Amino acid sequence: MLNRVISNLDFSISKYQVLCKAISKSGYTSITLADYLKLDSDHKMRPYLIMRHDIDRNPERTLDIARLEYDNGIKATYYFRTSTASKGIMDKVASYGHEIGFHYETIDKMKGDVKSAIDLFKNELAQFRVYHPIVTACAHGNPLTKHDNKHIWKHCRLSEFKLIGEAFLSLDFARFAYFSDSGRTWRKSRSQKMHGKDDVGSIYDYLQPKDTDELVGIINAGTPGNICVLTHPERWCSKPTDYIKRYVLDLIFSAGKTGIHLFRTVSRNNI
Ligand SMILES: [Zn+2]
Numbered sequence: 001m002l003n004r005v006i007s008n009l010d011f012s013i014s015k016y017q018v019l020c021k022a023i024s025k026s027g028y029t030s031i032t033l034a035d036y037l038k039l040d041s042d043h044k045m046r047p048y049l050i051m052r053h054d055i056d057r058n059p060e061r062t063l064d065i066a067r068l069e070y071d072n073g074i075k076a077t078y079y080f081r082t083s084t085a086s087k088g089i090m091d092k093v094a095s096y097g098h099e100i101g102f103h104y105e106t107i108d109k110m111k112g113d114v115k116s117a118i119d120l121f122k123n124e125l126a127q128f129r130v131y132h133p134i135v136t137a138c139a140h141g142n143p144l145t146k147h148d149n150k151h152i153w154k155h156c157r158l159s160e161f162k163l164i165g166e167a168f169l170s171l172d173f174a175r176f177a178y179f180s181d182s183g184r185t186w187r188k189s190r191s192q193k194m195h196g197k198d199d200v201g202s203i204y205d206y207l208q209p210k211d212t213d214e215l216v217g218i219i220n221a222g223t224p225g226n227i228c229v230l231t232h233p234e235r236w237c238s239k240p241t242d243y244i245k246r247y248v249l250d251l252i253f254s255a256g257k258t259g260i261h262l263f264r265t266v267s268r269n270n271i
Pocket of ligand 1: 072
């Protein structure tokens with residue numbers, strides 16, 4: 001009974017299956033970030049959908065999502081932090097044809113010291129590359145720090161690390177709509193998404209899906225030229241206990257982010 005209720009709710013694994021089926025039947029070609037960046041400009045004229053996943057915690061949840069995508073012919077890009085980089089899970093995800101990338105947070109870890117952050121970036125990337133040929137990276141956004149991890153790219157270049165792309169910096173958002181499940185909403189919430197840190201502006205920001213069904217409607221209609229979807233697999237649960245735990249955690253995160261947003265707005269305006 002409870003399983004059936006959960007399966008109809010948003011951010012359940014069943015709802016993710018609905019999303020995957022819509023993508024596989026849509027006019028968009030699913031592609032990893034690395035494969036998209038390797039295309040020449042003529043080929044970039046086709047409509048593409050890049051499915052990106054940030055593995056912030058609970059890496060074991062990744063496997064159901066990766067398998068569902070594989071079953072629906074979707075190739076996605078998975079960004080693991082050093083804290084979620086489980087070799088067994090990354091191997092399995094890669095075996096489905098997905099891209100493994102590096103979810104870096106070295107400026108946060110080095111408390112804003114850019115030089116140390118660059119050294120750490122190099123060392124952590126080398127550890128990832130022992131097992132997987134990492135060619136793209138993506139900044140982790142922590143609402144509790146004032147740093148932006150992407151700031152290291154003001155001091156060095158991706159090519160110095162043999163990287164071909166960074167998920168926020170290497171896509172042209174004049175051509176891509178960007179939908180993220182951060183804050184348990186697809187909408188561009190100013191308190192739940194940190195613009196410039198883990199969110200980007202796109203010319204398609206007028207599209208504000210209120211739930212995954214509306215996102216499916218946008219994909220079916222094919223309105224944006226290209227689409228980038230970001231999800232956090234830990235959020236998409238199948239078991240009722242996991243679903244309820246995650247729902248409560250999201251409520252707590254949401255209240256925290258609203259508090260931080262209010263605090264920063266008040267501080268900025270000297271209220
Ligand atoms: Zn993250």
